[in-house]
Amino acid sequence: MKALRSVVRGRVWLPGDAGFDEARRAWNLAVEQPVAAVVEAADADDVAALVRHARTAGLRIATQPNGHGGTGRTDGTVLLRTTRLDALDIDPGARRARIGAGVPSGRVQAAAAQHGLTGLPGSSPVVSVAGVALGGGLSWFGRAHGWVADNVAAFEVVDSQGRQRRVTAGTDPDLFWALRGGGGDFAIVTALELTLHPAPHLYGGRVLWTAEHAPTVLDAYRRITATAPDELTVWFDLLHFPGSDPMVAVDATHLGGEDEARALLAPLDGLPRPLSDSRRTMPVSELGSITAEPTDPGPGISRAELLTDLDDVTAKTLLADPIAPLLSVQLRHLGGAFTRPSDSPHGPLTEPYALYLFGIPTDPATAQAVTTRQRAFAEALPVSGRKPFTFLNPDETAASAFTPAALNRLRVLKHHHDPHSLFRSNFPVHA
Incomplete structure (x- = not known):
């Protein structure tokens, strides 16, 4: 492994080096x-040099x-x-961004906002755009x-031969298909090129109530999402943070003006007075403030499911018991463009809602309690059994994210493009 230091110009950490444990976490x-070992590549040439060395050194x-x-x-492996x-x-002019593999979503949003444009950000501004795109990306x-x-x-990309290539639907349609949501196995x-979209106006924020109002908040959420236009996205959250009382929240974004957004969200106005309401007209660069997710590493146990319905029975089941020891139970409204044809391993998402369950394993007993509570939710609710790749x-x-036909195609492409399994992704398609 010491040879790595003469192979790349970037930093190399080996076991026993100062900073190795932090670099590999x-x-x-x-x-x-x-x-x-851990290698922090200086640039794409460094990546290519590392791949060529890895091929030779096994x-x-x-x-x-x-x-x-x-995933551990x-x-x-050599962690790159x-x-x-x-x-x-x-x-x-072209509404396009060229984004290096290490660029976080928040940086793209800040740069695009200067031109009245937006990328496709998730809830966290610190996740890399490349990583999200390789997993499909919600x-x-x-x-x-x-x-x-x-x-x-x-x-x-750098392929398994150590060659730098530009992959498009025209140059290599099969590899392009696999990379658009099949993970990092190929x-x-x-870097990647991402289409940007006009966003001259954005209205969004979080409304927060005490948990006693969860039934009426969920009812309003169901009414809003039943008729929501594609420009409106609304999430429902049951929250129970350590040291505080349980709460319920609605998070929303609308690609449009405030008046239209408030009209679409009008069912919220008939609810009891909230603890807080951060909704406002905002630049797309400030989306991360809505849910205020941590921007530093921390421990967690998550589980995601796709719901096939949010009818009266499902709503009652969701609210039947306290969520503890979970910190959050979140529903994300899908639908819209997610249901349309997609030339990607995932294909269209026909399930109308995504469910995300999260807890913190402060000790082994709590970790077991968190997973048990997550399993109870999944078994009680109408789930499809499929999961978004980035939520695994x-x-x-990977078998949890794809249909058998898509998974088989990914495995064939893995064998073709990386026959010696030089690349090991977080969720290998062959496992």
């Missing part, structure tokens, strides 16, 4: 990530910009950090514009 600190490479989505399936691949170029604006992956026009993405947890596999 996953974003989710509940995940142990054993690796043989090494395996696991690629992560900053550790989001880490890294034993014996692409944080320094941070170039970002906006072409406002965005605040997915109801209007589909999967994040649907909006990728090109990938710049090549190392060093470390105990799940």
Whole structure:
């Protein structure tokens, strides 16, 4: 492994080096990530040099910009950090951004906002755009514009031969299809080109109540989402943070003006007075403030499901018992462009809602209680059994995200493009 220091110009950490444990950690600190070495590539040439060396030396490479989505399936690998691949170029005329593999979503939003444009951000501004796109990607604006992956026009990659290539639907349709949501098993993405969308107006924010109002809040949420246009996205949250009373929230974004947004969200106005209401006209660069997710690593246990219905029975079941020991139970309204044809491994999402369950494993007993509560929710609610790739947890596999036909196609492409399994993604398609 010491030879790595003469192979790349970027930083190399080996076991025993100062900073090695921090360099190898996953974003989710509940995940142990054993690796043989960590390489922070200086640029795409560094990535290519690493791949060529790994082929010769019989090494395996696991690629992560900053550790989001880490599953611990890294034993014996060289962990490649692409944080320094941070170039970002906006072409406002073409409505397109060239985004380095290490660029976080918040940076793209800040740059695009200067031109009245937006990318397809999720709830967190610190997740890399490349990582989200490789997993398909659920965005605040997915109801209007589909999967994040649907909006990728090109990938710049290093393949298993160590060659730098630009992959499009025209140059290599099969590999392009696999990269648009099939994960990082097929090549190392060093940059991508993403279509941007007009966003001259954005209205959004969070409304928060005490948990006693959850039934009426959920009823209003169901009425809003039943007729919501594609420009409106609304999430429902049951929250119970340590040291505080349980709460319920509605998060919303609307790609349009305030008057139209408030009319669409009018059912919320008839509810009891909230604890807080942060809704306002905002720049697209401030989307991360709505849910205020942590921007530093921390431990967590998550589980996601796709709901096939949110009828009266489902609503009653969802609210039947306190969510503890979970911190949050979130419903994300899907539909809209998600239901339309998608030339990606995921294909269209026909389920109308995504359910996301999250807790913190403060100790082994709490960890077990969290997973038990998550399982109880999943077993009691009408779930399809399919899951968004970027919502998979470390105990799940790629088979949970794809149909058997799509998974088989991904495995064939893995064998074709990486026959020696040089690349090991967070969720390998062959596992």
